[in-house]
Amino acid sequence: xxxxxxxxxxxxxxxxxxxxxxxxxxxxxxxxxxxxxxxxxxxxxxxxxxxxxxxxxxxxxxxxxxxxxxxxxxxxxxxxxxxxxxxxxxxxxxxxxxxxxxxxxxxxxxxx
Amino acid sequence: xxxxxxxxxxxxxxxxxxxxxxxxxxxxxxxxxxxxxxxxxxxxxxxxxxxxxxxxxxxxxxxxxxxxxxxxxxxxxxxxxxxxxxxxxxxxxxxxxxxxxxxxxxxxxxxxx
Numbered sequence: 001x002x003x004x005x006x007x008x009x010x011x012x013x014x015x016x017x018x019x020x021x022x023x024x025x026x027x028x029x030x031x032x033x034x035x036x037x038x039x040x041x042x043x044x045x046x047x048x049x050x051x052x053x054x055x056x057x058x059x060x061x062x063x064x065x066x067x068x069x070x071x072x073x074x075x076x077x078x079x080x081x082x083x084x085x086x087x088x089x090x091x092x093x094x095x096x097x098x099x100x101x102x103x104x105x106x107x108x109x110x111x112x
Numbered sequence: 113x114x115x116x117x118x119x120x121x122x123x124x125x126x127x128x129x130x131x132x133x134x135x136x137x138x139x140x141x142x143x144x145x146x147x148x149x150x151x152x153x154x155x156x157x158x159x160x161x162x163x164x165x166x167x168x169x170x171x172x173x174x175x176x177x178x179x180x181x182x183x184x185x186x187x188x189x190x191x192x193x194x195x196x197x198x199x200x201x202x203x204x205x206x207x208x209x210x211x212x213x214x215x216x217x218x219x220x221x222x223x224x225x
Contacts, residue, residue: 004155033212033213035215041217041218042201042215042216042217042218043156043201043215045212045213045214045215048212056212059212091155091156093155100146100158100161101146101148101156101158101213102158103148103155103156103157104155105153105154105155106155
């Protein structure tokens with residue numbers, strides 16, 4: 001497609017369960033980013049991937065969070081043993097070098 | 113690391129008036145400054161950006177200015193319309209290194225008809 005696709009759009013999970021969030025970037029975009037946005041808050045950087053380079057994981061809040069990017073395209077953000085404070089909108093973006101981000105619509109995660 | 117501050121946090125203007133949002137950044141090596149608009153329930157959308165070799169850029173009713181010496185940059189929206197109501201984020205990064213973009217905390221703009 002023409003845009004960044006994220007799935008699911010909404011996810012409700014029980015505390016302690018694992019969740020996987022998927023991001024399908026724009027074809028040809030070499031960089032992929034994950035951000036987290038809590039209710040009414042700004043955008044918190046989590047992790048980014050650029051080509052074959054090692055990902056920048058400096059924003060991951062704990063070792064319960066991990067992400068992969070397979071084949072330089074689709075990315076999956078995994079949260080293990082979810083906690084209520086993990087509830088937020090998880091946004092994915094992709095870009096070309098030197099360009100602005102194109103964001104997906106996000107996955108709204110609710111941990112109950 | 114980079115830190116971006118943004119003011120005001122909320123802004124309310126009458127339709128037709130101008131709106132100005134101001135940001136400061138901390139890392140003098142930052143050279144790319146995008147602005148994003150986020151409507152309710154959607155991801156942020158890039159509306160305009162400026163690079164450090166340019167002092168001002170315009171696109172119809174929106175303009176951005178950059179003062180590298182003071183590490184300030186601003187978004188100006190003229191002739192505001194109700195559809196301009198949204199949350200606006202400024203951001204900064206180092207473009208050549210593919211560095212991650214650091215966002216300001218956002219400004220909620222309301223345009224009153």
